[in-house]
C-alpha cells in the first residue's frame with residue numbers, strides 16, 4: 163500500500179492527563195511542512211502545517227483535533243469518554259464476556275457517534291469507530307484499529323503504561339492511514355515553538371455561524387433561468403420546456419437541491435421537474451442529487467457515473483437526515499451515451515460530451531441551445547473582472563475545441579462556477595476565441 167503523503171512526528175501526553183502536545187511534519191516530495199498542536203483541557207492552540215504563526219482556533223477546530231488524534235493514540239478520545247455524563251453513553255454499553263471485549267459508545271460534539279472497543283483483560287483499546295455526518299456522503303464511518311501494544315520501556319514507579327505501536331485508519335474498508343509508534347526519550351517540550359508563545363490571555367475564537375444560502379433567480383429569457391447561489395458561488399440552469407422543467411447542476415448539499423426545487427415550483431406551479439442532469443461528477447454539480455431523487459425527478463447520467471450516483475443516493479443519512487432519508491424514494495435513472503437531445507419541438511437542448519477534451523474530468527458535459535446560440539458549461543473558464551485579457555489555458559482551449567468539434571454556432575457562454583462578482587461567468591464566445599488566439603503557437 164502506498165500513500166500520497168508521509169508524516170513523521172512526535173507526541174506527548176503529560177502527567178496532567180488532559181494535556182497533549184503533537185509535533186509533526188508532512189514530508190512532501192520537494193519540501194516539508196511542520197505543524198504543532200497543543201491541547202490543554204478545553205484550550206487548543208495550533209501552528210498549522212507550513213505556517214509559522216498561531217492560527218485562530220475555534221471549539222470546532224479543537225474537537226476536530228481531538229477526534230483526529232485517534233490516528234496516533236486512542237488516549238484523548240478516552241478522556242473525552244470519561245468526561246461524558248452517564249446518560250449519553252449507557253445505551254451503547256455492550257459486553258461480550260467470552261472474548262473479554264467491551265464496546266462503549268457515546269455521542270460527541272459535531273453529531274459524532276463514537277464507539278470504543280476495549281480488551282477487558284488487558285484494558286487496551288482495540289478499535290475506535292467515529293461516524294460523522296456529511297452532506298454528500300451521509301454517515302461516514304472512520305475506523306481506527308490499535309495493535310502491537312508495548313510498554314516501550316516507559317514506566318513511572320510502580321505504574322506501567324502500554325501504547326499501541328501500530329494504528330490503521332480505514333474508510334469504506336480501505337486503509338487511508340497507517341501509523342507506527344516508537345519510544346523517543348528526547349523531551350519534546352524543548353523543541354516546541356508553541357508552548358513559549360501561549361500567553362495567559364490565550365483563548366479560542368468565537369465560532370462564526372455558517373451563513374445561510376441566498377439564491378436568486380435570473381431570467382435569461384422566458385425559457386431559460388439561472389438560479390444564482392451566493393454561498394456556493396454556483397449557477398444552476400433551469401430550463402422551461404413546454405410540458406416540464408429541467409434542472410442542470412445542484413451545488414454541494416441536499417438543502418441546496420431543495421432550494422432549487424422550491425424555486426422551480428414557485429416559478430412554474432403547474433410543471434413538474436422531469437429531468438436533472440449534472441455537467442460532471444464534482445460536488446458543485448451533484449451535491450443536491452438526493453433532493454432531486456426525493457422529488458421523483460429522473461436523473462440523467464452517462465454510464466460511467468451511474469455507480470457513483472447510486473452510492474450517493476443509497477448512503478445512509480441517519481445522523482443528519484435529509485428529505486430522501488426521511489421519505490425514501492426510488493432512484494429513477496436514465497442513461498445516455500455522450501450526447502442527448504431534449505426537445506419540445508420548439509426549444510432544443512443538446513447535451514454534448516466534452517470528456518477528456520475538458521482537461522478536467524472524463525465525464526465532462528456542456529449544454530447547447532441552438533435557438534439562443536447559448537452554451538452552458540460548469541467550470542472551464544476563468545476571467546477576473548477588470549483584468550486585461552490573457553491567453554487561454556488548457557481548459558479554455560479544450561472548451562474552444564469542443565465548440566469547434568460539434569460545429570456549434572455559439573454567441574454566449576454561461577458558466578456555473580465560480581459565480582461571484584470577481585469572475586466573468588457570462589461572456590461572449592468571441593472572448594474565448596480571442597484568448598485562444600493569444601496562446602503561444
Ligand SMILES: [Zn+2]
Pocket residue numbers: 442444522540541
Ligand atoms: Zn470541476
